[in-house]
Amino acid sequence: MEKIIVRGGNKLHGSVKVEGAKNAVLPVIAASILAERGASIIEEVPSLTDVYTMKEVLANLNVGVEYENGRFAVRADRPLKTEAPFEYVRKMRASFLVMGPLLARVGRARIALPGGCAIGSRPIEQHLKGFEAMGATVEIGNGFIEARIDGKLQGTKIYLDFPSVGATENIMMAAVLAEGTTIIENVAEEPEIVDLANYLNAMGAKVRGAGTGVIRIDGVDALQGAVHSVIPDRIEAGTFMVAAAITGGNVFVEGAIAEHMRPLVAKMREMGVDIIEEEAGLRVIGPEQLKAVDIKTMPHPGFPTDMQAQMMALLLRAEGTSVVTETVFENRFMHVEEFRRMNGNIKIEGRSAIVSGPTSLQGAEVGATDLRAGAALVLAGLVADGYTRVTELKHLDRGYVNLTEKLKALGADIERVEEHQENESLEAAELI
């Protein structure tokens, strides 16, 4: 088993480059199934385990996929298979995003039920409601969801009960080949939705309104492969911004797009962090003393739930009491228990966590209960007294490329080691 070992105390300095966005690339890869001729070339693809899982999902559907040097080539012109088994969906819920494209292309999809995960139950009834409104029949049984349509999906009006990112994407991908016009209301407005719409339009689709609350899609007969470069990862960028701020460092986050990160930038500025918007990215300079602020996660353009845990690490170091309210996921406070192991003073009241700071964080052995919790614990470790050991790194590898190496290049005292190497490295540091 691998661990990240970090010794707190170093201020971070220098420049770090942001990867392509995980949450943009996964739907874009799924959408490439829609092209009945021509290859799609997707660029800026981050080397994440989620990307490799998506590659396997497509290969299993008889789609030709090659991935080399950040470039993903997809050909979906062979007869497609229609089943995505549990072994993929279990590893990554975004596998379910192939349902919309398969329904649109071949009128059938059988995908294992995603089930819950550490951050909540995560149902998918809004996706299914959209497919049914377009004429598909949906059956659930034996751990699978099967959707079918005889002939083409029919354009219609769909109102989402909640602006679900995945449902917006899945329904959009189904609607691009539907007969007539589909209007989806109360949709997610995240930058990743806009990126997907741009890719679909490059393939020949007619999608308008992405980035607003209503998306209108005029169905077309067929799509072809296209070249697309994925947007930078605003959550990875945000994680490095917190790393700079928490250590009182000065870091240039190359590729960060301020427009995608308004709520985070605003909240960090309220905390006293200096953020300078430059053409190629954001420079983040941490203050001597951080100020407490309240955070409430919301769909975009609200504060992103995927930055909640990392922000909590920063709030632990702020002067005063902060209230963090999680409204998107029902159970996204698993990191609180781990922060407490590091001496964090946090109380949970319903959907809110009350953080009292500033805390003198102490190094401890902690588990990355989910992807962003893992990142948050590493961030806390950067300023904790002594050594923090973060385990269960498989979650972290779903969403961060070379996190340890990138932090080390910025001056952090951090290593990723196999369990058996740990004693050797501690011996080398003359700790035992």
Ligand SMILES: CC(=O)N[C@H]1[C@@H](OP(=O)(O)OP(=O)(O)OC[C@H]2O[C@@H](n3ccc(=O)[nH]c3=O)[C@H](O)[C@@H]2O)O[C@H](CO)[C@@H](O)[C@@H]1O
């Ligand atoms: C691969 C990807 O892009 N993942 C992101 C995506 O996840 P994902 O697309 O799964 O998130 P959603 O926006 O769909 O989910 C948000 C909330 O809506 C609920 N819900 C969703 C669909 C549905 O049919 N019924 C329902 O109740 C979910 O349980 C959750 O509580 O958006 C989340 C919210 O910004 C991010 O945290 C994830 O990083």
Ligand SMILES: C=C(OP(=O)(O)O)C(=O)O
């Ligand atoms: C929750 C996340 O991702 P996923 O939806 O892929 O689990 C995340 O990126 O923080």
